[in-house]
Amino acid sequence: MKITFTLNGAPVTADVRANQTLLDLLRGEAIYSGKHGCETGECGACAVLVGGELRPSCLMPAARVDGRVVETAEAGGRPNRLNPIHRAFLDCGGVQCGYCTPAMVLATEQLLRQNPSPTEQEARECLSGVLCRCTGYVKPVEAILRAAVLLRGEEVPPVDRPPSGVLTPDGSGPAADTRPPAASGNTIGGEAPAALLERTLEGDPLKVVGRPQPKLDGPRLVTGRPAFVADVEVRGLLHARLLLSPHAHARITRIDATRARALPGVHAVLTHHDIPRVSYTSAGQSWPEPSPHDMRSLDDKVRFVGDRVAAVAAETPEIAAQALTLIEVEYEILPAILDMEQSTLGGASIIHDEPDSRGFGHFDFARNIAAQITATHGDVAQGFAEADLIVERTYRVPKVQQTSIEPHVTITYLDEDDRLVVRTSTQVPFHVRRIIAPLIGLPISRIRVIKPRIGGGFGGKQEVLIEDICAHLTLATGRPVKLEYTRAEEFTAARSRHPQIITIKTGVMRDGTLVANEMRVRADTGAYGSHALTVQSNTGVKTLPLYRAPHLRFECTTVYTNLPPAGAFRGYGVPQGAFALECQMDEVAHLLGMDPWEFRAKNWVRVGDVNVLSKKMNEGKEGYAQEIASCGLAECVAKASAAVGYGQPKVSPHPHKKRGVGGAIAMQGSAIPGVDMGGAWLKLNDDGSFNLLVGATDLGTGADTVMAQIAAEVLGCQAEDILVYPSDTDLTPFDTGAYASSTTYISGMAVKKAAEEAAWEIRKVAARLLGDTVHAEQIRLDDRKATAPDGRSVTLAEVALHSLHVANQQQIMGQASSVSLKSPPPFCAQFAEVEVDVETGQVTVLQMASAVDCGRAMNPVMAEGQVEGAATQALGYGHCEEMVWDEAGRMLTQDLRDYHIYEAAEMPVHHTFLVETHDPFGPFGAKAVAEVPTDAMAPAIAKAIVSKNVAPHGDPVQGGTRRYIPITCRTMLAAECSASRPDLACQK
């Protein structure tokens, strides 16, 4: 069918197929700003303007654009020709991974054409239908409002956050009396932030670090340039699809792909008969991976609905889909275990009965136990014997999904030397290369893994999920192959957060002194044990030591079930443990008749304390005791609680609604001590710019920009002078990858050291150029110059030209790696105000506050963005996100309508505070920031709904307490609403 339409101002004639979508048509026209995030219209990543209206191009028949005007993000500008909307998004930090950004930019365009002065609510609503998993929408909304001002031709103040002040390590001390509180504030929806930091730019010795440098790779993202895995045209590309198991547990007794192979256009069909059987773990961890090796690329047994059965590569996605229907499979159905409490019962079927699976640490496949952990300090039995009061409670947390808007996607091909190139959306390129090598039978040296921009990961891409099978298909066909998950596959065949049942037993003295704390956990790893041991160790090791007690004990059994495997998800075990621990602390305080915050403050860690459990357990081995060298916890609590008015009476204007506030705290780590390693390599160019090659994997967080800031700080230039090239296994040094909050701390330290090495070479050359009287040590690098004490200077460009071309020629460069035995914990406090409709049980979160002690904030705007995004994921965890399955183990939540993540218009007001301390170990005093704010919001919400105001009769101990999340209506049964909540019952 011939159609003609206007695309970004130019006429286009195209021949379209009846089932072709506009998204597909645009990609054929080399328009890549429309992204694939789902197939059913929910995510909005593909949205473009048709006739001036934003709509999903994935659902629009291409034939329908005949005669119409289509505009995409490409029309707005180029990286070197940005428009005011682009500028606003970059300056405000409205771009993280950038996958949703083109659609957001178009939404802004549409709004501002019709309404040059939108209100904040209108700005939020214009994003309706465009989901973002990274930002929490705070900064995009700010960007829309700023763009409006710019387009009206009015003046805008620079987006600025004052530079980091340095607090004494414990967040108090001299800093408190010489400076105002060291927090930068930012709110959405509420009144203007009350306590914006008043520190000034003058006097801060740091010029680049600590300032809100806009994302360096932002221009390409706001203009929709082809930056992501799927945004390339590869000649001869085949499309892969996977045949997934319809059964939760079954043996494949016969599989015959003859008919599928005979289908014209099919190039390969692989079943377990066609590839070698090699056991591995998909967990992207350092060698030797501390997860059981219990998977095969293709197996003769399936262990969950969604497990791989076969893989197809064909000329078109349609042919591949059709081929799947032609594969004949017969199954012997086995009894399935869908409830983690039944996994270890006698008579339960054995999920891993194959002889070639290998466990790690303590495990027992015969009893469906993937990993068992214990870590103790002192003797809890003795502690309980001494205690005046013992409280034991059980808590439950659900299975939730990472839900990056870009699904898993990989393209594999053979290069001109027949080496395998894997272009993939991953957090762990180096682990991918090492882990797939034995599976596909190639030496590591014949594999190159490239990570382009990635559209969010959140742990879901710390997994070698599809690279192996895509590579198998390329090796089988000799052709380039693309494999991209659908949204439904993300929910059925990717990874999720381990659900847990957590029992805590606490022994405490009458005066509130903790004597013993014991946490016993049962966790569900699903069908495979990826991260089964390590996620769960964090559940105890990173939570229990938050409160000092002479006797601590943590024990966990992680079991297999016939459900989709769990894995890494931002927070890595801590959100689970923190929910239980923080609820428990309130219950104990309540029984003691103490104020929960007084009780907490009496017992929480302080500077100089040692996390003893971290010595007992670290990536499945003995670890390193961690001394707390900086802690801004008290300041965090003060900031976050004040922001939501904790302790003030909260009254809803509606008689049937009640309001309450809850809060909680958490700590995390900064990298895995003694394991995480990152390398950096830096070289000076003729014009004084630098190439910085790092293994660090920016998964949308802005890590590349932070790396550039660190290098620029040391080298006395601007962040723009540093050209960052990240994570390509052929070109960059090794890095363990983007996980465990390691990037700024570990990779950043490597960059700092590499830059210092290069800076030294620059000083030496500069000293030569400036004459005999000057020594290299005396030279200061600043303002793109090397300056002698007497004020004479040479530019970096002069140094470069001289050293490359004139005399004593050398390439000025620096290289370093970094590993640390210290993992300084960042801390946070999070508070939420909720409104409960007592006639319906509906819970609405009205506002939330997150205050994070992240050491020095390397880039305060980006750090705030990390906090806002994390808190929004935590809001979902506490309030509405939950994977639900039926009695056959089939996921009922397979799209983003059934699995609800927050959208812009419904976001509560969010107050963000960075409480900066100076940590002695991290680069420039930095600790991690991105994970800790996923930890404490869920307990804050759960506590808010049982706060006195909401449930006056809801004695937290008699059953009024929420000991599970999420707080959806599904779990709000009539019985519960009336029985355990007399206040609700009497209103009915």
Add this chain to the structure above:
Amino acid sequence: MLVNLRAYHRPRTPAEAVALLREGRTALLGGGTELFGLDDDTVESVIDLAPLGLDFILAHGGEVRIGAMTTLKRLAEAPEVATLAGGILARAICQAAPATIRAAATVGGTLAGNKGGEEIPTVLLALGARVTLAAPEPIKMPFELFLSAKADHLAGALITEVTVPCTDQRAGFAFVSRTPADRAIVCAAAAGARVAVGGMGPHPVLGWSDAATQAISDHRASAEYRRWVAPALVRRALAEARGEVLA
């Protein structure tokens, strides 16, 4: 993906569309927001309803006529709808679907499809809407009749328009959902004393007693919860329709 979709028809009249429909293995194309998101290998051709001139909103003779190809966005923004029954239809539409979908989805597709939420049909039911089908002769029927046997009515027919009686009577709409922008789990709409309840069964029903008997259970809420919450929502919708202030 509609892997086997190969033919794309653009009929000029409803009769032509119905004739094509009778050929089988075909689907009517409204906005495509449901159809093009399906994984369905049985659809071999689509019938584009856009050329039929069904994109209209006409207020006359005491009723508002809404063409089946009117988008939800146009409907929600139309002045005729803004004033209709206190604007509850517009409110229900904005609650139901995000702006991107409202710009694409049509009224006909929303009523004929199976994935739309409960809000819009519940409100239409309370407002006493009527549906006109072309089969190919026009058949006009009360919305409740259409809902009671939707698949039968739609066999070999298409929706051409929906009529809503104009009323300056107040109306009310109440719902409960997981989060403020999520679709309703249970909702109730009232126009005067006429109440409709959605989310209790496969489709919304008139009156409360019918709704209570059929409550379903799903991953968003249990049947007990639905039964427990529905009376409160009905009370609220009625109270709003009586002019009592609520939120």
